Ligand SMILES: Cc1cc2nc3c(=O)[nH]c(=O)nc-3n(C[C@H](O)[C@H](O)[C@H](O)COP(=O)(O)OP(=O)(O)OC[C@H]3O[C@@H](n4cnc5c(N)ncnc54)[C@H](O)[C@@H]3O)c2cc1C
């Protein structure tokens with residue numbers, strides 16, 4: 001079972017319970033924010049057997065999206081849902097997970113909207129400079145990608161060198177290029193769990209990029225848009241998405 | 243023996259001016275909305291007033307996250323090597339914590355022993371380190387377990403320890419340190435014969451590093467690595483923030499017929515690190531990569547180069563997005579029998 | 580330019596370009612600056628970083644013998660970005676070379692001994708260097724035996740040289756292809772390298788064995804060599820870990836307390852058995 005437990009200091013961390021008697025190490029509170037769905041494709045986690053996963057709403061959304069993208073199928077995992085008001089939710093199957101989260105619109109919090117407004121109020125040039133300045137701190141560790149349950153490609157575009165799509169070195173322009181690419185790949189797939197921003201060691205407000213796209217989707221397709229931009233076909237001939 | 247002097251905090255501005263007019267850039271920790279980054283400053287006024295540790299280490303100056311190795315131009319069948327623009331500028335890094343200063347010994351061991359890496363050599367030769375002792379620490383710090391201490395002088399050319407609000411003890415440790423003091427001898431007064439330890443943080447020793455090095459080869463096959471790293475997401479952040487990690491990748495970048503060969507930080511935490519083009523990967527899963535991190539720092543490097551590849555700064559634990567706490571994991575490994 | 584920097588390659592001109600198999604090529608490389616060529620020397624077993632400017636560097640052994648000076652040769656298979664780009668270069672083109680790096684096969688210590696080479700597929704190049712080295716100093720050694728196998732006749736590299744060795748009276752050459760890989764004209768053996776080796780059953784008396792090949796071949800050949808009486812410290816191989824710098828700096832090829840680039844690539848199986856299994 002993948003859940004949250006006490007970590008070091010006042011932090012919490014993902015824990016992997018393998019014996020019933022360890023289950024009392026599980027906790028759930030406001031600090032438990034990590035999107036645990038990131039562990040579902042992980043080789044060594046899979047090797048432990050079929051997992052049950054503690055899933056708050058963003059995690060439920062990731063699960064729905066992973067099912068949609070054929071990364072998860074019925075029977076692969078058991079889901080112990082937790083609603084926004086802390087109720088434990090029972091899901092007999094993955095379809096019911098999808099049914100449940102589809103009813104909860106993916107919207108931005110007032111704070112997130114305010115941050116976007118601020119950014120939008122800038123002139124083009126100001127905005128460009130804002131991002132260049134932020135990106136000049138990026139060390140291209142790719143923690144943002146590694147923390148993201150939707151960045152599961154075994155060969156990410158940045159690692160492909162035939163051709164080299166994205167320049168590897170960490171300089172502001174190259175880093176911006178990487179983040180725009182990532183935002184585009186996540187358009188309509190990002191569940192706004194915030195893990196990329198939390199994972200970033202230099203605290204680049206990455207989520208703003210995807211939040212802007214979410215806002216656009218809400219504006220253009222409505223709050224209950226059915227992942228309008230994720231036109232992924234299961235019979236896609238590309239095999240790098242596995 | 244180090245020459246011990248005192249300098250007033252209020253004199254630092256004057257000292258900075260002298261250093262600047264001596265042709266050196268000054269890098270110092272600056273607060274950027276909660277992240278503490280080394281940036282170029284002209285006066286001590288811009289320095290972050292209160293912090294335990296910088297977000298990134300000062301290693302970026304000596305081993306930049308991305309730097310030019312060579313420059314070339316191609317013309318039809320011919321190739322010309324051009325003069326590299328990667329020339330170091332004389333730099334003084336102010337406010338380096340003693341753990342970070344100590345990491346220079348690791349960089350030196352990797353880059354100067356056997357083959358001398360001239361790119362690094364030029365940088366280290368033109369860099370002066372002014373350390374500042376730690377008055378505070380947090381639960382992630384463990385410098386004293388790996389041979390350092392909050393007032394350790396190793397790696398610094400001059401070490402400052404704040405004695406009270408306006409007085410620093412200045413230990414002048416090397417020729418480079420002397421050269422800085424010689425820029426403004428009037429600012430350095432006698433009176434340095436004091437006990438600095440009571441002004442330094444108290445960092446308890448948490449494990450015996452010699453014992454760890456001795457026992458690591460014996461636990462290579464232990465399941466502890468898998469148990470510890472199940473939650474590791476292989477993001478590599480730990481290496482990127484680590485002052486003592488030295489691994490790099492080499493990449494070419496071109497613009498028309500001109501190009502540069504660059505080296506960029508890399509991490510043994512990435513799946514790609516050891517992946518052959520054929521698809522074979524000697525370290526296939528994350529637990530093997532996590533094990534490499536600990537083995538390399540605490541077993542292989544002591545064996546190969548006689549240095550411990552960790553200075554106990556605690557950055558990796560503070561920064562790891564999934565709370566992989568190196569100190570806790572090391573103490574757990576020492577419990578394995 | 581003053582002193583040559585550590586990572587600055589020699590400029591090399593492709594002097595000859597040979598297609599060994601559909602995806603394997605051999606280049607003969609000459610130094611663009613003659614004086615660099617004159618002062619250059621290496622020993623059998625060493626490797627280098629070959630680069631296409633703008634694409635990157637790749638690691639190959641030096642496949643020619645140190646007894647032949649003025650040029651070096653490399654043989655490589657088209658695998659990834661760099662090797663594909665390299666394969667499209669022509670005679671007269673300029674590429675980069677840094678080296679020589681790594682340790683050596685201790686040929687000097689083997690004076691008076693017999694040599695047994697066992698190899699498969701594209702792993703012949705590092706041993707070809709040693710074979711020519713030993714043949715050029717033929718009087719230093721007793722018997723020289725080469726057992727070489729490939730999947731099919733098409734996949735054998737250095738076909739013309741195999742022919743030459745076969746004709747020489749002072750080398751015992753056994754070539755083999757996997758069952759099904761033979762052609763009607765094929766006169767060599769048919770069967771896997773370990774089986775063919777067992778059948779030939781060369782003596783281990785006063786002999787060192789050099790074993791290079793794909794992992795599966797190595798795994799199956801080692802027990803046979805042991806059966807023939809070779810102890811692990813008399814069997815030499817080369818390890819191929821992914822490399823970047825070639826000089827023990829970039830950390831990539833670290834296995835246990837060794838860097839394969841600096842402390843290898845030549846190891847005895849006695850040493851390999853002490854390493855963590857990360858190669
Ligand atoms: C000591 C040594 C000697 C070698 N000798 C030969 C030889 O004589 N002939 C030959 O065909 N091959 C040899 N190889 C393997 C060869 O280096 C790789 O097959 C080749 O680099 C991969 O193709 P690429 O560079 O086009 O791959 P790309 O995908 O363009 O490059 C990726 C990077 O990974 C590295 N890399 C990828 N796979 C390997 C690998 N298996 N070993 C080492 N580095 C790798 C490359 O150096 C490159 O930096 C040798 C490897 C080593 C370590």
Ligand code: SF4
Nearest residue numbers: 138139141142144200
């Ligand atoms: S996590 Fe931050 S520093 Fe790392 S690649 Fe992403 S944006 Fe850059």
Ligand code: SF4
Nearest residue numbers: 474475477478480562
């Ligand atoms: S920072 Fe943490 S999650 Fe990332 S590679 Fe290091 S240990 Fe793993």
Ligand code: SF4
Nearest residue numbers: 484552553555556558
């Ligand atoms: S391993 Fe962690 S604690 Fe040790 S020096 Fe590196 S970042 Fe600091």
Ligand code: SF4
Nearest residue numbers: 487488489509510538
């Ligand atoms: S091998 Fe890993 S731990 Fe060691 S220096 Fe390299 S990146 Fe850091």
Ligand code: FES
Nearest residue numbers: 823825829830840
């Ligand atoms: S190739 Fe860089 S350390 Fe061996």
